[in-house]
Amino acid sequence: MAEAEEEHRAVGRPRSELARRAVLDSAYALLEDEGIDDFSIDAVSRRSGVARTTIYRRWPSKSVLAIDSFLECFRPQLDAARGGDPEENLRALVASLAAALAGPSGRVAASVVAHAQRDAETQRLFRERFSGPLRRESAIVLGAGVASGHFRADLDVERVIDAFVGAVYFRLLVGSSLDRSWVDALCDTLLIGCRARGGHDGGL
Amino acid sequence: MAEAEEEHRAVGRPRSELARRAVLDSAYALLEDEGIDDFSIDAVSRRSGVARTTIYRRWPSKSVLAIDSFLECFRPQLDAARGGDPEENLRALVASLAAALAGPSGRVAASVVAHAQRDAETQRLFRERFSGPLRRESAIVLGAGVASGHFRADLDVERVIDAFVGAVYFRLLVGSSLDRSWVDALCDTLLIGCRARGGHDGGL
Numbered sequence: 001m002a003e004a005e006e007e008h009r010a011v012g013r014p015r016s017e018l019a020r021r022a023v024l025d026s027a028y029a030l031l032e033d034e035g036i037d038d039f040s041i042d043a044v045s046r047r048s049g050v051a052r053t054t055i056y057r058r059w060p061s062k063s064v065l066a067i068d069s070f071l072e073c074f075r076p077q078l079d080a081a082r083g084g085d086p087e088e089n090l091r092a093l094v095a096s097l098a099a100a101l102a103g104p105s106g107r108v109a110a111s112v113v114a115h116a117q118r119d120a121e122t123q124r125l126f127r128e129r130f131s132g133p134l135r136r137e138s139a140i141v142l143g144a145g146v147a148s149g150h151f152r153a154d155l156d157v158e159r160v161i162d163a164f165v166g167a168v169y170f171r172l173l174v175g176s177s178l179d180r181s182w183v184d185a186l187c188d189t190l191l192i193g194c195r196a197r198g199g200h201d202g203g204l
Numbered sequence: 205m206a207e208a209e210e211e212h213r214a215v216g217r218p219r220s221e222l223a224r225r226a227v228l229d230s231a232y233a234l235l236e237d238e239g240i241d242d243f244s245i246d247a248v249s250r251r252s253g254v255a256r257t258t259i260y261r262r263w264p265s266k267s268v269l270a271i272d273s274f275l276e277c278f279r280p281q282l283d284a285a286r287g288g289d290p291e292e293n294l295r296a297l298v299a300s301l302a303a304a305l306a307g308p309s310g311r312v313a314a315s316v317v318a319h320a321q322r323d324a325e326t327q328r329l330f331r332e333r334f335s336g337p338l339r340r341e342s343a344i345v346l347g348a349g350v351a352s353g354h355f356r357a358d359l360d361v362e363r364v365i366d367a368f369v370g371a372v373y374f375r376l377l378v379g380s381s382l383d384r385s386w387v388d389a390l391c392d393t394l395l396i397g398c399r400a401r402g403g404h405d406g407g408l
Contacts, residue, residue, distance in 0.1 A: 035322065114317075114321040114322065116318075117317075117318040127378045152396075156389055159394075163367040163393070163394065164367070166369075166374035167363075167369075167371070170366070171370065173320065174317075175320075193396040
């Protein structure tokens, strides 16, 4: 079954999609192995077997390729459930971000943000392609809680996002633990300030 | 008057204190100019006129010297008022951290945390000498609010600190603005969850 699926994919996908996948996977493997400082389109070309010119056609700079490959491997790790209990959805989102950053992706994520301090394009791409989508996803989760009346109507959704994304990322950067008990304690603390008065605020 | 003071200092301070000051000031100026990557004890020696051996006696590695000089220039910028209103004290602390990071110290702070991703000693020193003292100072400010009954008795002080330090630092690293209106909105949001019930939670 898995084999049949694999074959179907190989047949069904155009050659360019296979090359794209090979480039992104090789790029991510290089980022995991060596970080972004020694990362280069030449090295990705050698590792993936895809010609430099083909890579440059799609990714005009090493920053763009690095960020794209990071995101391609990182995004699927985030839990973006929207139905059900808004508090559980927020906890799941924060927990998935922390779990992803506690794993191998964390080293890549730290390396990318470090590089962004010396390279304005990487910083802009990180903000636009990583931070931006993560914030929009988070705003939907929190906004659903506001819409249902579970969270306060005047909740400053963007500042709650600043708080939990910043807390998780900063902990990664200083090398502190991102375990589930820390995530739960952070969410407990932030959720107290999110809940609408009456009914929902006695749960902790 | 200023001159007399200067002379008094020069006479009153031992030679080693003058050398220490010269080394730390030169180190910080180098960090501001070039970041931590090109930073070296040799360069500090050239700039300060203090012999390499003298520098090494006090600072066994470039990481230790870089962190020490960063802290020496950064710490005095933090507002650590403890009397008066606990909410105003927290706002002042967060605002002073954001203002310091929005200025020239921010480039150095970003460079140090970036370097920490490739150098375990720098990461440890950053955690122990920057993050640790800042957290202890913040815990005193928040703890005073708990002790006075203004903040909830079960407030998870450490998680509130994670939230605001992380939020401020992450914003620096992604290149977003750290202006006072953002600081106030962040503090508004976090303070809602800090206040004891009744009496104090209707102010916003």
